[in-house]
Each structure stands twice: as C-alpha cells, then as structure tokens.
Amino acid sequence: MKANTADVIVxxxxxxxxxxARAFLREGLSVTIVERDLVGGGATAAGMxxxxxxxxxxxxxxxxxxxxxxxxSLVPELPPEIEFERRGTxxxxxxxxELEAVSGKKAHYEARGVRAELLDELSLRTxxxxxxxxxxxxxxxxxxxxxxxxCAAAWLSRxxxxxxxTVEQIEDGALRLRNGERLEAGVVICATGAWAVDLFPAxxxxxxxxxxxxxxxYPGAVRHQLIELGYLKSAHSAGTESVxxxxxxxxxxxxxxxxxxxxxxxxxAVEEHMIRRMLDRAVEYxxxxxxxxxxxxxxxxxxxxxxxxxxxxxxxGMRRTYLATGHEGLGITxxxxxxxxxxxxxxxRAGVLTKQNYAAERFVECRV
Amino acid sequence: xxxxxxxxxxADGVSVAAALMQLKIIPRRALSGExxxxxxxxxxxxxxxxxxxxxxxxxxxxVRAREGMEVRSDEG
Amino acid sequence: xxxxxxxxxxxPAGLAAARGARSVGRKxxxxxxxxxxxxxxxxxxxxxxxxxxxxFERQVVDLRGLEYxxxxxxxxxxxxxxxxxxxxxxxxVGAGGxxxxxxxxxxxxxxxxxxxxxxxxxxxxxxxxxxxxxEVLLVxxxxxxTKLARFAAGLWRWPSKMAQGILLGNPRYRAGLWPVRADAxxxxxxxxxxxxxxxxxxxxxxxxxxxxxxxxxxxxxDGFVEVDExxxxxVDGVYAVGEITGIGGVEKAEAEGWAAGCGTKIxxxxxxxxxxxxxxxxxxxxxxxxxxxxxxxxxxxxVKLCKIVGFHDRRDAKLQTRCGMGACxxxxxxxxxxxLYGWEAERARPPILPTKVSDFVRxxxxxxx
Ligand SMILES: Cc1cc2nc3c(=O)[nH]c(=O)nc-3n(C[C@H](O)[C@H](O)[C@H](O)COP(=O)(O)OP(=O)(O)OC[C@H]3O[C@@H](n4cnc5c(N)ncnc54)[C@H](O)[C@@H]3O)c2cc1C
Ligand SMILES: Cc1cc2nc3c(=O)[nH]c(=O)nc-3n(C[C@H](O)[C@H](O)[C@H](O)COP(=O)(O)OP(=O)(O)OC[C@H]3O[C@@H](n4cnc5c(N)ncnc54)[C@H](O)[C@@H]3O)c2cc1C
Ligand code: FES
Numbered sequence: 174m175k176a177n178t179a180d181v182i183v184x185x186x187x188x189x190x191x192x193x194a195r196a197f198l199r200e201g202l203s204v205t206i207v208e209r210d211l212v213g214g215g216a217t218a219a220g221m222x223x224x225x226x227x228x229x230x231x232x233x234x235x236x237x238x239x240x241x242x243x244x245x246s247l248v249p250e251l252p253p254e255i256e257f258e259r260r261g262t263x264x265x266x267x268x269x270x271e272l273e274a275v276s277g278k279k280a281h282y283e284a285r286g287v288r289a290e291l292l293d294e295l296s297l298r299t300x301x302x303x304x305x306x307x308x309x310x311x312x313x314x315x316x317x318x319x320x321x322x323x324c325a326a327a328w329l330s331r332x333x334x335x336x337x338x339t340v341e342q343i344e345d346g347a348l349r350l351r352n353g354e355r356l357e358a359g360v361v362i363c364a365t366g367a368w369a370v371d372l373f374p375a376x377x378x379x380x381x382x383x384x385x386x387x388x389x390x391y392p393g394a395v396r397h398q399l400i401e402l403g404y405l406k407s408a409h410s411a412g413t414e415s416v417x418x419x420x421x422x423x424x425x426x427x428x429x430x431x432x433x434x435x436x437x438x439x440x441x442a443v444e445e446h447m448i449r450r451m452l453d454r455a456v457e458y459x460x461x462x463x464x465x466x467x468x469x470x471x472x473x474x475x476x477x478x479x480x481x482x483x484x485x486x487x488x489x490g491m492r493r494t495y496l497a498t499g500h501e502g503l504g505i506t507x508x509x510x511x512x513x514x515x516x517x518x519x520x521x522r523a524g525v526l527t528k529q530n531y532a533a534e535r536f537v538e539c540r541v
Numbered sequence: 542x543x544x545x546x547x548x549x550x551x552a553d554g555v556s557v558a559a560a561l562m563q564l565k566i567i568p569r570r571a572l573s574g575e576x577x578x579x580x581x582x583x584x585x586x587x588x589x590x591x592x593x594x595x596x597x598x599x600x601x602x603x604v605r606a607r608e609g610m611e612v613r614s615d616e617g
Numbered sequence: 618x619x620x621x622x623x624x625x626x627x628x629p630a631g632l633a634a635a636r637g638a639r640s641v642g643r644k645x646x647x648x649x650x651x652x653x654x655x656x657x658x659x660x661x662x663x664x665x666x667x668x669x670x671x672x673f674e675r676q677v678v679d680l681r682g683l684e685y686x687x688x689x690x691x692x693x694x695x696x697x698x699x700x701x702x703x704x705x706x707x708x709x710v711g712a713g714g715x716x717x718x719x720x721x722x723x724x725x726x727x728x729x730x731x732x733x734x735x736x737x738x739x740x741x742x743x744x745x746x747x748x749x750x751x752e753v754l755l756v757x758x759x760x761x762x763t764k765l766a767r768f769a770a771g772l773w774r775w776p777s778k779m780a781q782g783i784l785l786g787n788p789r790y791r792a793g794l795w796p797v798r799a800d801a802x803x804x805x806x807x808x809x810x811x812x813x814x815x816x817x818x819x820x821x822x823x824x825x826x827x828x829x830x831x832x833x834x835x836x837x838x839d840g841f842v843e844v845d846e847x848x849x850x851x852v853d854g855v856y857a858v859g860e861i862t863g864i865g866g867v868e869k870a871e872a873e874g875w876a877a878g879c880g881t882k883i884x885x886x887x888x889x890x891x892x893x894x895x896x897x898x899x900x901x902x903x904x905x906x907x908x909x910x911x912x913x914x915x916x917x918x919x920v921k922l923c924k925i926v927g928f929h930d931r932r933d934a935k936l937q938t939r940c941g942m943g944a945c946x947x948x949x950x951x952x953x954x955x956x957l958y959g960w961e962a963e964r965a966r967p968p969i970l971p972t973k974v975s976d977f978v979r980x981x982x983x984x985x986x
Contacts, residue, residue, distance in 0.1 A: 214933070390598075466971040587943070587944040
C-alpha cells in the first residue's frame, strides 16, 4: 500500500497516535502512521500505565473519566499482553490533615459517576496491609485500572499502515519527511508527544522528566495502585524537582515505583539523587520495599502544558491538520478520549466532551 | 543448611546451587511451570534463583552454603 | 574513599593488573562479585596479591560513586548458549557452567556427560570433569575437522598452548557435530545418534561481559572493547584487559592486565591468536535453524521463538514480548538474538544487576513520624 493515499496520516505511534489510528479506522477511513522509531517506544514505553480519574479541574475529570469508560468498553477485546487489571487507586493520607482535605472528594466523584470510598485507618490497613502502620486513612477509587502501554499501542494501531520515517515539517493536510518525500492526506494528526514543539515551536509544551523503578516479582505484595495524597502537590509544584510515593502492582507480580517530576532537564540519564529521593519516599510509605530488588531504572519525558490539560484540536490557522499532544502524566489514560474528540471534530459530530476545553486557542501563543 | 525445612549437611565452600543440584532439587519453576536448573554457574543466567534466609531471587551459584542458612526452592 | 587504581574483576586479567600496579607502587583495589578470586578459570585457586586491597562479594552495578584515578576493567566473559529444543531442561548445563559448579562442590563422580558446543573450552572442561571422576561420553565440536586441523597446525606458534593441541587427541572428540534436541534422559546429535546422559554440558564459545565497559562509556568495536597497545579505552583513564578486549585465554588476559597495571605497552602478539581462535571456531550458520518456533529464547520471561517476529531491534522485541526484560537483563538471550538476527545490545543502564531498594536510599533515614 502506498503511504500517500491514506485518508488520515497520524504522525507518531505512541499511545495517543495509536488510539487516533484505531478511532479513524473504525470510521472506515484508511490510516497511515508515520513513526521515526518504534511503535509505543516513546513516553508510552516509559509511563506507568495507570488508567486513572483525576480531579485537578472539571475538564480533566471529564476527560479522564470518559477515557476510563472507553478503556472499560474495550476490556472484552484486549489481548492478554496488555495486562489489563482493575486494581483501583488507593490515595493514601499520611496524616489527619491530608484525610480531612480529601473528605469532600467522595461526593464530588460520585456526582460525576465515579465510585469512590473513604477509608479510615483500620479499613486502610485491611485494604493494604503492607502500608506503614499509622497512616490516617485513604481515598479508594475502585474502578481505576492498570495496563501495559507499549502493547496497547501496538494493538490499537493494528490495521493502520505503519511507515518508518521522520517528519520534518507539517503543513495543512500534508507533511514532509526527512528523506524529502511529501505525503498528503485529508487529515493529518500530529501526535508526537513531547517532540511536538520540534514541528510547532509555538506550542506551550515543555518536557517534564520522570524516573521510574521496577522490581523483581513479588506477587501479592501490593494490591492497589498506591499514591500519596501529597501527589497533587508534587504534580503541581512550580519548583523544578519533586517526588511522590506512587507504587503500582503489575500483572507480572512486579512493583513499578514512581514518581519524580523535573522541569528543565533535557538529558534522559537516570539521576542518582532523584532515584534516592524517590525510593526513599516509597520506603517511608511501604517499608517492605527496602528489602526488594530493583531490576531496572529508567526515565521518560511528559509533555506538560501550563494548565495540565492536553492540546487536542485543529492546529490554529489550518483546516486539515490537528494537534494531539501535551498529555503530561495522563496520556495513557486520556489517549482514548483524545481520539474520540478528534474523530468527532473531523466528522462534525457533537460528543460527550466539551471540545473547547482542549483546544489550542486557549493559549495566547497559539492564536493566529 | 536447611533446604525446604529439611536440614542437610554441606561441606565448606560449596555453593547453594551446587548443593541443591547434588540433592536433585529444582531451584526454580519458570513462568510456564517448567523445571529449571543452573545453567551458567557464574551468576549471569539467574536460573538458580532461590529464597535464601527469606530473601527471594538470590542466585544460588553466587552464595556459599552455610550452617543454619535457610533455603527455599520452588520445588522440593 | 579514593583509590589510585580501581580494578573490576579478580580473574587472571584483574589479578595481573593488581600485580602490575603493585610493582610500580600504585595503590590498588580489586572488586569482584565472587566470594573468592581467580575468575572463571581459577575459581578460588588464583593467588591474591600482597599489598593490594580486595573486596569480594561486591557487585559493581553503577560506576558513579566510585572514586579512582585509573579504572581497569577486567570483567571477563560468559558462555554463549544457543537455543535448541530441550535446552531449558534442568540437566542441560553450560560447559564452563558445569565445570564451575563442580569447582564449587558438585560431585560428578560416575556421571555420564556429553559435552557439546564450540571452542577450546570444551576440551578443558572434558579434562577437568574426567579428573573429577565423571564419564565423558562425547565431546562434540560444531566446527569442521578441516578448520580444527588448521588451528592445531598453527599452535606451534604459541608453544604454551600446545597442551590444548595435545588434548585434541581426546578419543571422544568429534568435530562437525552438534546437539539438535535434548530430552529428559539424553540428547540427540546432528548425526542422528542419541546419547543417554546425566548432563549435557553445552557452550558455543564465549561472549564478553560488556555491561561495565558500556556503563563507563567505552567504545565497543566488533563486539569488544576497543583498546590501544597501552590497553587504554576511548575513555580517559579507563583501561580494559582480558576477555572483554578479545577472547584469547589466560596468557593474553595476564599480559594485558600486567601492562595496564604498570602502565606499559603490551608484550607479545596476542591479536593473531585471538583472530585465529575466532576463525577456527566460527559458528556455522546452520545453528541458527536449531530452535523451532516453540523453543524458548528468553528463559527469564519464557518467550518463544515464534513470538519474535516483525521487530526492528532488541528494544522493539523487548517492549512487545518481554524478551530480555527479566532478571538476567538479556545477558543470555541478547547474544542469541545477535546470532539469530544481528541485533546489537542496547546501551547499558545502571543498575546492571538487580539491586536492593535499601542500597539506593539514604543511610540515615528520616521517617514521617
Ligand atoms: C514517568 C512517567 C510516568 C507516567 N505514568 C503515566 C500513567 O501512569 N498513566 C498515564 O495515563 N500516563 C502516564 N504517563 C504519561 C504517558 O506516558 C504519556 O502521556 C503518553 O505516553 C504520551 O503518549 P504520546 O503518544 O503522546 O507520546 P509518545 O509515546 O512519546 O509518542 C510520540 C511518538 O512520536 C514519535 N515522533 C516524535 N517526533 C517525530 C517525528 N518528527 N517524526 C516521526 N515520529 C516522531 C516518537 O518517536 C514517539 O514514538 C507517564 C509518563 C512518564 C514520563
Ligand atoms: C564459565 C567459564 C569457564 C571457563 N573455564 C576455563 C578453563 O577451564 N580454562 C581456560 O583456559 N579458560 C576458561 N575460560 C576462559 C576464561 O574466561 C579465560 O581463560 C580467562 O580466565 C579470562 O580472564 P579474565 O580475567 O578476562 O576474566 P574472568 O576470569 O572471567 O574474570 C572476570 C571477573 O570479573 C568479575 N566481574 C565481572 N563483572 C563484574 C561486576 N559487575 N562486578 C563485580 N565483579 C565483576 C567476575 O566475577 C570474574 O571473577 C572459562 C570461561 C568461562 C566463562
Ligand atoms: S547458574 Fe546462572 S546465575 Fe547461577
């Protein structure tokens, strides 16, 4: 099949590009993905794969909730290598103050159709016995889940024509590859994650580095995805460096340990001091981790926007080229919602989500 | 050395992997359930992994058997 | 604590480096993962060096945090294992692997053993196992008699290696023969004959342990650390000696170690022996066809050959199939994938061996309460 005959060309085969590919294929359109490296090998290979509802803003809640519903609807079809598990998220309150702060959340979540439960000290211990004794309580979101994103990206992109190449320039409904080749399509989608700024320098997207550690197999050691309630503070800290306790049980029995956030670091090397801080934090919450073995450490870059919402819309000034980037720490979750927004935009349909919330024009620097 | 709850005598300087092999004890069951034994004898293949004194995933070939050491294998 | 010369590996190369450093009055520290010195060939029999510090049972998982003026890498080699049906059965062991287990206490008296694979190591293993009381039924070398004869004829150039040539006279030695299938009680060879045995000891040559040199950032050319005649690598102050610069056995390892240790040029022509070995025991391409679709390639994650289709490189296959994602970090399946598909190793990232969480966290911990 020739690359330049597709109805839709998606640039980037991360989870976001792959989700878009699937969504357009299901509309009966032909899709080509241009990827310079591997399918699911960018931030998608670095992420934790936590499919989670987050309540930072109404728009974020709506997008994560809708995306989680879409993941749920795919469950019967997901092949085993995607390792889908409904683990639930257990937000851990270290002290009474953190528990107090979260007390209103249950009503907030339930009003928006997401089951949630407040746990006191005792029920927290029953739910997750390996947490350090003395934690004040927790907030449980039982229907959040965990997936293995690189295989999910490969699965979502099935049926698309995948072309290996580096895109150097994107125009309205067309693009140019490094080898000089020019491709045209009815619709072009730029889903190049943190590298979107290479193609659209005006975008307010900055790389935010994260470290992760994975352990050997310790089946049953942890039941839920565990995150400290201080996480949001870390996620929003304006400072250049922060860590938060974030531990995820994998289907393999391994534990994936996060998370760190850094602005202004471009080098992808694993940094000793960040690992030390991150693991130290994790051991404070989960003392048994200290004796476990780390198999690997790695880093990845989140594509961060100033308001923590992705940019999912027509590229300002163009009529056939769309942007799908800026998913920060939630792109594995929100990939499906993103794809839905784009399909509905292209097809001219109304949808569940309010499209303007995610439009590029909300940023001054994007207006033309 | 105590292997799967049974006390056994092991000479000085014998590795846990060699001792288990001598006793015809399978250290590890693979993910597929297949029985595995030591392959490289030098700490690179991780096929000789056992639990030593409560610590899982230890390479038996890199550890000297010692008096009172508790070794657990995937299969007796 | 900062040392003058830090040596990673206490095999023949590392020990010679320590002697060399000592001879010119440098302070040296040798680190090795084993509980004793001597590396793969001597295993505890190597003489330690007076006046040099040794730290055993310590793994180098990251170079950051170590302080030294000069770093000498002497990390040695491991065996290459090739997949064939039955190679994961518990009685199939490495050739050097079985020898190492015997040196560490396994009793093989009266055991019937078939040795197979490639390289002079097979003969050394046969001799050692026989000495330990085993009954070596067969030593099967995959390379051809023609190549072997040429190799043996050239050995006069290296008188000290004549012993190996004499060993070629082992009556159980067969060339042009390799295993095609192992079953619970034995092995079937490429000539169709099946042997009953207690162990099949199998190794297809040696591959260098490049994880630490890669961490150090040393240039690797054609699969080995690149060095000049002073054993200097591409990284300032970092030297490489022994099997990691080319598979050439113990004399080469010691000569290189000594040179790096004292800071002199290497003595003798070892390069020729290295290339002669490589040519003589080059693996026949037919061995690529031994594994069937159902044969496991990655033993840690149980990934079968049939799963590894349509990928660009090792990382691609790893991300999609978990091949090489397990505990050994691809040390076993990596060289196999290289042999089968020409896929080269990824960059090394710390920790290069599984490391306890407590080893990373700060020593004096401040808790929440
Ligand atoms: C440490 C960490 C933890 C995370 N945890 C989670 C989590 O638990 N849950 C969650 O939902 N999200 C998580 N995320 C976020 C998530 O990983 C990302 O938001 C998501 O993977 C982004 O997907 P993407 O497709 O936009 O980008 P990517 O996966 O980076 O894909 C972009 C692709 O575009 C290609 N590309 C780039 N430029 C070009 C070009 N010019 N030409 C051709 N191809 C190009 C790249 O090669 C790449 O494959 C985490 C991220 C990090 C870093
Ligand atoms: C299993 C095996 C058996 C062998 N048996 C024989 C034999 O009988 N006869 C023969 O002539 N040749 C044998 N060889 C070949 C042998 O490798 C060479 O002859 C010679 O010993 C190489 O010396 P070296 O110092 O380069 O490496 P080695 O002897 O391999 O020494 C390397 C040392 O470095 C240590 N090391 C490596 N990485 C790390 C790390 N990250 N942290 C801490 N320590 C580390 C290892 O534990 C090891 O002790 C054998 C090889 C192998 C793999
Ligand atoms: S036998 Fe290979 S690691 Fe122990």
